[in-house]
Amino acid sequence: MKILVATDKPFAKAATDGIRKITEEAGYELALLEKYTDVNDLYAAVADADAMIVRSDKVTQAVVDAAKQLKIVVRAGAGYDNLDLAACTARGIVAMNTPGQNSNAVAELALGMMVFMARNNFQPGTGSELKGKKLGIHAYGNVGKLVAHIAKGFGMEIYAFDPFVPADVMANEGVKAVASVEELYSTCNYISLHIPATPETKKSINYDLLSKMPKGGCLVNTARKEVIDEEGLAKLLEERTDLKYVTDIMPDSHAVLAEKFGARYFSTPKKMGAETAEANINAGLAAANQIVSFLKTGDKKFQVNK
Structure with a gap:
């Protein structure tokens, strides 16, 4: 199975390395799409992904339509208004956040x-x-x-x-x-x-x-x-x-x-509540662990589109 990390504003290297370790130790493939400027790149990357981690990236109806195999998407952070929950629910995609990490x-x-x-x-x-x-x-x-x-x-x-x-x-x-x-x-x-x-x-x-x-x-x-x-x-x-x-x-x-x-x-010029090295790492690792737990055991503890 393939886990996609799609972040136009990438995680810190320590977070990305941690996500890779969690993913690969669980036997899954990790794909990175970072600093993308064209939403078509996201559509292409998610086409064969089974799971996806995003930060503030928008998971719209169009993204869901492109994600033919997607089973779960996790927003690394507390707020999840960048996820189209109705579109995810209609497709049977589990949407989660990572409360408490930021x-x-x-x-x-x-x-x-x-x-x-x-x-x-x-x-x-x-x-x-x-x-x-x-x-x-x-x-x-x-x-x-x-x-x-x-x-x-x-x-x-x-x-x-x-x-x-x-x-x-x-x-x-x-x-x-x-x-x-x-x-x-x-x-x-x-x-x-x-x-x-x-x-x-x-x-x-x-x-x-x-x-x-x-x-x-x-x-x-x-x-x-x-x-x-x-x-x-x-x-x-x-x-x-x-x-x-x-x-x-x-x-x-x-x-x-x-x-x-x-x-x-x-x-502030941009939203910066979660802009610390610690929060960046915590949220990324939590997202990866939640995906692995869901794929392995069906754990839906942090699902937000129930």
């Missing part, structure tokens, strides 16, 4: 962004400290838990909203559960977003919700740009000169936001 990298970035905004983008002038501030974690999953853990070291007061996590679980970890998303936003000086982009969450972070934030509030988005209502965000930033927004997913309206709001807004 979590520490994203959590560290979120806290780093808070420090960056609190200290005036590291420009001269009087900033503020994170100690004693209230941090709201919107979605208490793998990343959210690590954000809470790190933030405690800064002396922050931690709140969280996640209807899928029992309040006693949060309480045992020193986090105060709130009853509604509105309560979270009206309570906290900093909000760290960790929700996925779904039909229910897209543009859910809107004018009305953000307007509830206390004076000097800062929204930190290391999740997905689609969850932000950019028009509502821009309107509020214009009305409330005390609010700030920082993200590692450049908004569609980046140029306008940067011109209008200066140091109150910052975006």
Whole structure:
């Protein structure tokens, strides 16, 4: 059987070497398609693949149509909105992600962004400290838990909203559960977003919700740009000169936001939450191990298109 690693932005060499070792020791063939610029190269490479690992590469209906033998595709990372789940399901292809492998990298970035905004983008002038501030974690999953853990070291007061996590679980970890998303936003000086982009969450972070934030509030988005209502965000930033927004997913309206709001807004040029050597390696190796486990035993533990 053939396992294809298709990455227009390749894994680190250590990750690729590890993936090869896992694959070949299991008795499978490994094929690499790296730095491709033409999607037709992907169509050709996947034509005879039984399994595929991708990073942010889009697995569209056309890719699925070209993948005549594909049984499983694994997105090396937590988010999987680059996978056409309906197309995979229709063809009987198992789609997986690798939850938790990038979590520490994203959590560290979120806290780093808070420090960056609190200290005036590291420009001269009087900033503020994170100690004693209230941090709201919107979605208490793998990343959210690590954000809470790190933030405690800064002396922050931690709140969280996640209807899928029992309040006693949060309480045992020193986090105060709130009853509604509105309560979270009206309570906290900093909000760290960790929700996925779904039909229910897209543009859910809107004018009305953000307007509830206390004076000097800062929204930190290391999740997905689609969850932000950019028009509502821009309107509020214009009305409330005390609010700030920082993200590692450049908004569609980046140029306008940067011109209008200066140091109150910052975006990295590219998504960088998982851009650490450790996360790169962890996610790649996890993807390879999950594929081998599926092909050998039918293990579908991390399937996302059930």
